[in-house]
Amino acid sequence: MSGVAHVRFDQTSKSFGATQAVAPLDLTVVQGEFTVLIGPSGCGKTTSLRMLAGFEPPTSGRILLGDRDITNMAPKDRNMAMVFQNYALYPHMTAAQNMGFALRLRGVPAAEIETRVRSVAAMLGLEPLLQRRPRELSGGQRQRVAVGRAIVRDPEVFLFDEPLSNLDAQLRSVARSEIRALQRSLGVTTVYVTHDQVEAMTMADRIAVMNHGVLLQYAPPMEVYEQPADTFVASFLGSPAMNIAPAAQLLAFATLTDELREALGSAHSLGIRPEHLAVANAAGKGAPASGTALRFPATLQRLENLGAETLVYARTVPGDLLISRVGGALKACTGAIEFTADARHVVAFGEDGRRIATRFSRGGTQ
Numbered sequence: 001m002s003g004v005a006h007v008r009f010d011q012t013s014k015s016f017g018a019t020q021a022v023a024p025l026d027l028t029v030v031q032g033e034f035t036v037l038i039g040p041s042g043c044g045k046t047t048s049l050r051m052l053a054g055f056e057p058p059t060s061g062r063i064l065l066g067d068r069d070i071t072n073m074a075p076k077d078r079n080m081a082m083v084f085q086n087y088a089l090y091p092h093m094t095a096a097q098n099m100g101f102a103l104r105l106r107g108v109p110a111a112e113i114e115t116r117v118r119s120v121a122a123m124l125g126l127e128p129l130l131q132r133r134p135r136e137l138s139g140g141q142r143q144r145v146a147v148g149r150a151i152v153r154d155p156e157v158f159l160f161d162e163p164l165s166n167l168d169a170q171l172r173s174v175a176r177s178e179i180r181a182l183q184r185s186l187g188v189t190t191v192y193v194t195h196d197q198v199e200a201m202t203m204a205d206r207i208a209v210m211n212h213g214v215l216l217q218y219a220p221p222m223e224v225y226e227q228p229a230d231t232f233v234a235s236f237l238g239s240p241a242m243n244i245a246p247a248a249q250l251l252a253f254a255t256l257t258d259e260l261r262e263a264l265g266s267a268h269s270l271g272i273r274p275e276h277l278a279v280a281n282a283a284g285k286g287a288p289a290s291g292t293a294l295r296f297p298a299t300l301q302r303l304e305n306l307g308a309e310t311l312v313y314a315r316t317v318p319g320d321l322l323i324s325r326v327g328g329a330l331k332a333c334t335g336a337i338e339f340t341a342d343a344r345h346v347v348a349f350g351e352d353g354r355r356i357a358t359r360f361s362r363g364g365t366q
Contacts, residue, residue, distance in 0.1 A: 006031040007052065007157060007189060012061035014047050014213075021047045022213045024061060029206075034183050034190045036200040039210035040236070045193045046161060048210070052191060053082050053159055065156065081150035082159040085166065087142050089134040089149075095141075096121070096130040099149045120148045123182075140171045147179065151186070158183065160192040164199065172196075176203055197237055201225070209233050225273075227361075231353040234271045240311065240323045242271045247348070249318035254296040260343050263358045264294075267348035274325035276345035279312055280338040292343040292360060298322065300337050305329050314339065 007029040014022040022044040029035045037045035050056040052063060054075035062071045070078050081102075089098045099120065100113040121127045124144045134142055143163060150158055160179075164172045180203045183190050194200060200207050201221045208218045209229075217229035228234035234242040247267040256264075264270060280295070298314035301321065310330040314337055315321050322339065343360040350356045 006066060007191065008064040009048070009052075010062040010064060012048075012051060012058045012063055014044075014051060014056060015059045020213055022051070023215075025215055027208060027215060027218060029189055029191055031189055032187045033205040034180065034192065034203060035206050035208060036204035037191065037193045037208045037210060038195065038197070038200045038237075040195065042212075043210040044213035045208075045210050047213075049159055049161055049191060049193045052157075053080060054078050078157075079155050080157040080159055081153045081155040082161065083143075083146045083150050083163045085162045087134075087146040087163075087166075089142060089145060091134050094131050094133055095126060095137065095145045095148075098134070098145055099130075099152050102149065102153050116152050116154075117148075120151045123151070124148050124178075139167050140175060143167065143175060144178075147182070151182075156189065158188050158190040158192075160190070160194075162194050163192075164194075164196070172199075179203070197239060200237075207237075209236065211236075227355065228271070228347065229355055231269065231271070231349050234347065234349075234355075238273060240274050240325070242273050242347070243277060243320075243322045244269050244271045244349070245316065245320040245322065246318070250296060250316060250320070253317045254294055256294050256343075257291065260292065260294060260360070263360055264343065264346065264348060267356060267358070268351040269349045269353075271347040271349060272322070272341050272345065274311070274323045276341055277322060277324040278340045279324050279326055279330070280340050294341045294343055294346065296339055298337050298339050300335060303330060312337075 009025040009027040011024040011026060013020065013024045025048060037048060039045050047056060051058050054073060058071060062069055064070065065078065090101065093101065096117050100117045103113045103116065121130055124147065126144055126148055129137060129141055137145065164175050167175060176199055192203065204221050206218060207221050207224050209216045209224060211232055217224055217233050224233060225237055228237065231244055234244060247264060247270045250270055251261060251264060296316060298316045301313040301315055304311040309328065310326045312324040312326055312330065313321060324339065348356050348358050348361060
């Protein structure tokens with residue numbers, strides 16, 4: 001592969017008329033890493049990718065590939081390869097012709113094109129399919145041809161625009177593993193856009209969470225999950241989402257030490273992941289250490305038994321609906337219950353929605 005390079009958005013913004021699609025963005029994709037841009041529809045992730053690819057000119061700022069300013073460079077000159085959501089294969093060409101098309105445009109000798117295409121086809125298990133046209137291929141096979149076309153180009157950067165969204169759930173799972181393993185073996189800097197949390201958590205070295213064109217957090221997946229920068233990130237990543245409730249109301253009815261009350265009392269709201277919220281005496285859940293235990297009463301609303309786990313929906317005395325994820329099936333649970341949590345897994349947020357530090361929290365302010 002070509003020498004890989006880092007990518008940097010330097011105060012890069014994009015507006016369409018009076019609408020700002022991407023606020024000034026500062027983001028460095030580390031050389032050789034797999035970065036996922038994630039967020040709801042309209043958050044600016046695809047626009048950011050298109051600016052990087054050269055399909056959209058930035059309104060302001062720069063884009064750098066290594067030490068080169070590529071802001072005004074044509075897409076074909078950026079040495080990046082993009083895999084599109086619909087794969088963008090030419091219907092009249094065979095798989096082999098699609099994979100080698102960019103090389104033919106460059107004037108690469110036919111013998112070298114054939115060698116490179118066959119080498120990549122062997123890597124992706126496409127050898128028996130090289131003479132088939134896209135209509136003769138399954139969705140998963142078309143996706144692999146599109147990835148193969150990107151690899152054959154020997155780029156410095158891979159760009160993926162929701163490449164798995166057209167596959168069924170089982171194929172998506174297989175394709176996730178294949179793409180991630182391939183990227184690791186090739187070591188090519190990769191920027192991947194998706195709205196799928198599972199893809200982000202399982203594939204990324206770092207996740208960039210965006211909303212309304214603003215980058216909210218950029219960090220390794222588990223850091224984003226366990227130490228969300230604000231209440232939006234906390235509620236966006238995770239299924240079920242993080243429980244978030246007003247701190248004053250929750251603590252007013254809680255049983256906890258004075259030290260804990262003082263530490264958490266400055267928060268405007270508190271967040272607890274469902275797997276960190278236990279139901280007292282429920283199977284599979286141990287009580288938190290006494291010094292960091294937080295206990296509060298609730299009234300059971302419903303159970304969702306999913307086989308390997310049960311989701312417990314209950315309302316606190318102030319009326320907030322919280323969800324607990326309990327291992328195994330839960331049957332003997334009706335009426336009044338008690339939730340328990342360990343303060344070391346409780347995330348505190350300020351009035352502005354940003355995460356704040358407490359003496360029990362894992363991370364500091366963002």
